[in-house]
Structure formats: structure tokens, C-alpha cells
Amino acid sequence: DAKTTQPTSMDCAEGRAANLPCNHSTISGNEYVYWYRQIHSQGPQYIIHGLKNNETNEMASLIITEDRKSSTLILPHATLRDTAVYYCIPISNFGNEKLTFGTGTRLTIIP
Amino acid sequence: GAVVSQHPSWVICKSGTSVKIECRSLDFQATTMFWYRQFPKQSLMLMATSNEGSKATYEQGVEKDKFLINHASLTLSTLTVTSAHPEDSSFYICSARRTELIEETQYFGPGTRLLVL
Numbered sequence: 001d002a003k004t005t006q007p008t009s010m011d012c013a014e015g016r017a018a019n020l021p022c023n024h025s026t027i028s029g030n031e032y033v034y035w036y037r038q039i040h041s042q043g044p045q046y047i048i049h050g051l052k053n054n055e056t057n058e059m060a061s062l063i064i065t066e067d068r069k070s071s072t073l074i075l076p077h078a079t080l081r082d083t084a085v086y087y088c089i090p091i092s093n094f095g096n097e098k099l100t101f102g103t104g105t106r107l108t109i110i111p
Numbered sequence: 112g113a114v115v116s117q118h119p120s121w122v123i124c125k126s127g128t129s130v131k132i133e134c135r136s137l138d139f140q141a142t143t144m145f146w147y148r149q150f151p152k153q154s155l156m157l158m159a160t161s162n163e164g165s166k167a168t169y170e171q172g173v174e175k176d177k178f179l180i181n182h183a184s185l186t187l188s189t190l191t192v193t194s195a196h197p198e199d200s201s202f203y204i205c206s207a208r209r210t211e212l213i214e215e216t217q218y219f220g221p222g223t224r225l226l227v228l
Contacts, residue, residue, distance in 0.1 A: 036219075038155075044204070099217050
């Protein structure tokens with residue numbers, strides 16, 4: 001069974017906020033939620049991660065539900081350079097777990 | 112943010128030759144690095160975990176004698192594709208695990224595109 005469920009694809013208008021949902025209903029108590037993105041023909045880029053509190057950095061905001069079964073990545077003002085495949089990955093720290101990539105969400109920013 | 116580099120960014124070689132790809136963590140030390148492979152229109156697949164000073168751990172189905180991994184220092188891991196064949200043509204991506212206090216984050220290199228003729 002997949003650990004996460006994400007929409008296959010989404011479109012967002014340039015300049016608007018892009019909200020990318022992720023369902024991780026089987027997440028363990030010690031697992032963080034990490035978000036990465038992969039722009040075409042590049043290596044994945046780390047975006048943000050969180051455990052249970054909402055997080056914000058210069059790239060994005062991460063909203064995690066209180067029961068931790070789902071989260072939303074928010075790109076506040078999407079630009080064309082944000083077009084990429086976005087991956088939500090639950091993983092524990094210090095458990096020798098390996099980062100496993102699913103199919104992610106293909107986000108297309110429309111001019 | 113943490114920077115991971117890869118060299119070369121792309122390589123074309125003849126079938127039967129060996130190709131070495133370097134992965135460096137530029138501004139942090141990484142005890143553990145990872146090697147992934149990505150075929151067109153597919154997601155990244157983990158090939159192996161590279162631990163500094165010890166043998167790499169390979170994922171099921173990955174031939175350790177074909178994909179030689181060396182992690183001789185805390186900032187460098189190398190992947191050598193031995194006797195490359197056209198089916199080895201792929202996008203190879205490394206990552207390095209950075210530890211800050213109690214949290215760990217993997218940072219990825221830009222990838223190396225290998226074409227075997």
C-alpha cells in the first residue's frame with residue numbers, strides 16, 4: 001500500500017497561491033512529513049518539512065492537520081518556475097529509513 | 112541551503128566501458144549518501160545507500176558488482192557503472208544526508224545523464 005496519496009496533477013494561475021494536498025493517514029508518530037519537488041531534468045529540491053506544527057520558510061508553508069493524517073503545501077505566489085512534480089514523503093529521522101518517491105503531483109503554473 | 116554537486120552532468124560512452132560519477136557535499140559533511148536512478152517518465156528509484164568508511168548497501172535487484180560505490184570521505188561518494196550497456200542509460204542522482212540537531216534532511220545533486228551507445 002502506498003504511504004501517501006496525492007493528486008496526479010494540478011494547475012494554478014501564475015501569481016496565485018498553489019495548494020498541494022497530501023494524504024498520509026498511516027503516518028507513524030515519529031515520522032516527519034517532507035516535501036520535495038523535481039523540476040524537469042533536475043535533481044529533486046528540498047522544500048520544507050514538519051512534524052506536527054505548521055512550518056514556513058522562504059519557499060513555502062506547510063500545514064499539517066491536527067491528527068497528522070494529511071498536510072498541505074502552500075506556494076504563496078506561484079511563478080512559472082514552480083512548475084514541477086511535488087512529492088510528499090513521510091519519513092522518520094534517525095531510523096535509517098530511506099526516502100522513497102511515489103508518483104507525486106505534477107503542478108503546472110499557467111501564465 | 113545545503114549544496115550537493117555531481118560530476119559530470121552528462122556523459123556519453125561506448126558499450127563496455129566504465130563510467131565514474133562523483134557526488135560531493137560542498138558545505139556539510141555527510142556520513143550517508145544515496146544513489147538513485149530515474150528512467151524517462153518514471154519516479155526516482157533508490158539504488159544504494161553509501162556509508163562513509165564502510166560498504167554500500169544495495170537495494171534488491173541492483174547488482175553491486177556492476178554499480179561500484181565508494182564513499183571514502185565525508186564529502187565524496189562515487190558511483191562507477193562498470194561495463195556499461197545501453198540499458199544502463201539513465202539519469203543518475205545522488206543525495207547526501209545532513210544532520211542538524213535532531214533532524215535529518217537529504218539534499219540532492221543536479222543529476223548525471225548517462226547515455227551508453
